[in-house]
Amino acid sequence: MTALPASTLALANRYAREFPELALPWQAAEALDPELLVLNVPLALELGMDPERLRSPEGVRMLIGTAVPAGATPVAQVYAGHQFGGYSPRLGDGRALLLGEIEEDDGRLRDLHLKGSGRTPFARGGDGLAAVGPMLREYIVSEAMHALGVPTTRSLAVVETGRTIRREEPLPGAVLARIASSHLRVGTFQYARSTGDIELLRRLADHAIRRHAPSAAEADRPGLALLEGVIGAQAELVAKWMLVGFVHGVMNTDNMTISGETIDYGPCAFMERLDPATVFSSIDDHGRYAYGNQPAVARWNLTRLAEALLPIVADDQDEAVALVTAALGTFPARYNAAWSSGMREKLGLRPGVDDAASTLATDLLPMLEDSQVDLTSFFRSLSGLIRGRRDAVRDAFVDRDAFDAWTQRWLQLGPDADAMDRVNPTYIPRNHLVEEALAAATEGDLDPFARLLDVVLRPFEERPGLERYAAPSPQRSFRAYRTYCGT
Ligand code: AMP
Ligand code: MG
Numbered sequence: 001m002t003a004l005p006a007s008t009l010a011l012a013n014r015y016a017r018e019f020p021e022l023a024l025p026w027q028a029a030e031a032l033d034p035e036l037l038v039l040n041v042p043l044a045l046e047l048g049m050d051p052e053r054l055r056s057p058e059g060v061r062m063l064i065g066t067a068v069p070a071g072a073t074p075v076a077q078v079y080a081g082h083q084f085g086g087y088s089p090r091l092g093d094g095r096a097l098l099l100g101e102i103e104e105d106d107g108r109l110r111d112l113h114l115k116g117s118g119r120t121p122f123a124r125g126g127d128g129l130a131a132v133g134p135m136l137r138e139y140i141v142s143e144a145m146h147a148l149g150v151p152t153t154r155s156l157a158v159v160e161t162g163r164t165i166r167r168e169e170p171l172p173g174a175v176l177a178r179i180a181s182s183h184l185r186v187g188t189f190q191y192a193r194s195t196g197d198i199e200l201l202r203r204l205a206d207h208a209i210r211r212h213a214p215s216a217a218e219a220d221r222p223g224l225a226l227l228e229g230v231i232g233a234q235a236e237l238v239a240k241w242m243l244v245g246f247v248h249g250v251m252n253t254d255n256m257t258i259s260g261e262t263i264d265y266g267p268c269a270f271m272e273r274l275d276p277a278t279v280f281s282s283i284d285d286h287g288r289y290a291y292g293n294q295p296a297v298a299r300w301n302l303t304r305l306a307e308a309l310l311p312i313v314a315d316d317q318d319e320a321v322a323l324v325t326a327a328l329g330t331f332p333a334r335y336n337a338a339w340s341s342g343m344r345e346k347l348g349l350r351p352g353v354d355d356a357a358s359t360l361a362t363d364l365l366p367m368l369e370d371s372q373v374d375l376t377s378f379f380r381s382l383s384g385l386i387r388g389r390r391d392a393v394r395d396a397f398v399d400r401d402a403f404d405a406w407t408q409r410w411l412q413l414g415p416d417a418d419a420m421d422r423v424n425p426t427y428i429p430r431n432h433l434v435e436e437a438l439a440a441a442t443e444g445d446l447d448p449f450a451r452l453l454d455v456v457l458r459p460f461e462e463r464p465g466l467e468r469y470a471a472p473s474p475q476r477s478f479r480a481y482r483t484y485c486g487t
Contacts, residue, residue: 034066038139082190097117116174145246147459161175223312227324256301427470
């Protein structure tokens with residue numbers, strides 16, 4: 001491991017210094033032949049990094065953690081977590097490192113974190129490594145989410161390490177460089193609470209408040225105000241997931257952030273036809289993390305956060321329980337408000353008619369479900385109905401009379417077609433396209449990945465020649481969306 005000149009990138013090591021109890025200094029595994037597969041130039045520039053330096057051999061070594069920037073203290077972060085409902089008291093970064101924080105001009109910190117950087121003492125049975133396919137998946141899905149306006153961690157780069165890793169078959173290894181407004185998770189608070197060190201819990205809450213909920217510092221009860229802030233951020237986040245049809249797949253408490261950013265893109269995917277039972281994770285046998293369960297699971301996870309925070313909410317624990325219970329009770333209303341206003345926008349309706357929009361949307365969903373309509377194509381094509389292209393949308397429905405009746409109610413509210421096209425994407429990273437791009441990348445051909453990335457980074461801008469990227473997977477939607485077949 002070598003130290004880099006400060007000019008390459010200076011990183012702070014606040015978390016490492018402030019939380020030695022929660023951060024274990026560690027170093028990344030060597031890689032003999034690292035090769036940069038993708039670099040997020042706009043993000044690098046936003047962070048004040050020079051893309052050319054990041055592309056240089058020393059820059060690439062920094063992106064996998066084998067060269068450490070001045071001031072940085074790479075650490076593995078420790079956290080606990082409920083995984084599929086079962087509690088693991090000590091998880092932590094088994095294959096990841098927090099390299100350090102980037103200090104932005106306004107004083108805000110952003111984490112530079114590496115995933116796939118080798119075994120740490122938290123690796124348990126794992127090899128500490130990651131494969132090119134899944135790291136490129138996180139890159140493309142997280143950047144697509146950002147382009148769609150969904151809060152998320154960002155992806156700065158994926159570097160192929162030159163090492164072959166063993167899964168069911170040998171695969172090329174890779175490291176993802178991830179940017180996040182922090183890596184504090186519900187599980188971080190669960191771990192801090194489990195140490196019994198209330199001062200640590202309080203310091204952690206103060207750190208989270210500084211980074212994510214500064215106004216909570218002024219509140220009478222900062223711990224409660226932090227909880228309320230996270231409840232609001234997560235209610236809005238999950239509403240956004242639901243509106244774009246995103247299924248996270250592993251909403252364990254260690255995969256739920258305090259910032260309200262989506263984190264850890266594993267078996268995630270975008271649903272095509274609306275079905276609340278949609279699950280993409282092969283290990284989620286009971287559908288715990290199915291599309292339709294996500295709001296309920298978010299609330300369950302927030303309850304775990306509330307339990308962890310109890311000692312710092314109020315000295316009297318009965319009072320603390322009453323306070324957090326009331327806060328958790330606001331989740332459904334906050335979620336519904338976020339969902340209704342998002343639906344109102346998708347339906348092209350002006351502010352102030354959220355209730356009418358919510359009723360319209362609630363009546364629409366069973367029709368979409370019964371007719372197995374592709375969610376993304378439906379909302380995008382709905383503006384066409386205002387512009388006189390009725391049949392393209394209507395023909396997708398089994399019960400066209402019911403859809404006509406719905407349409408009349410909707411049109412009476414005066415929807416704005418252009419506004420709809422600004423919020424209803426044409427392009428999402430559809431699973432079959434992502435799979436195709438990752439399979440090619442694993443074989444060494446990055447062109448399909450680069451093309452798909454270009455498409456999903458401009459989701460609202462319909463472009464000629466890209467029809468294939470807008471269409472649902474051919475196997476499933478043929479019947480449901482027949483008017484689009486052959487066009
Ligand atoms: P995840 O469900 O991907 O968020 O991971 C859950 C936990 O397993 C985290 O503590 C990870 O660091 C750890 N983990 C996942 N994959 C590996 C691996 N290949 N080697 C070591 N630890 C891993
Ligand atoms: Mg995780």
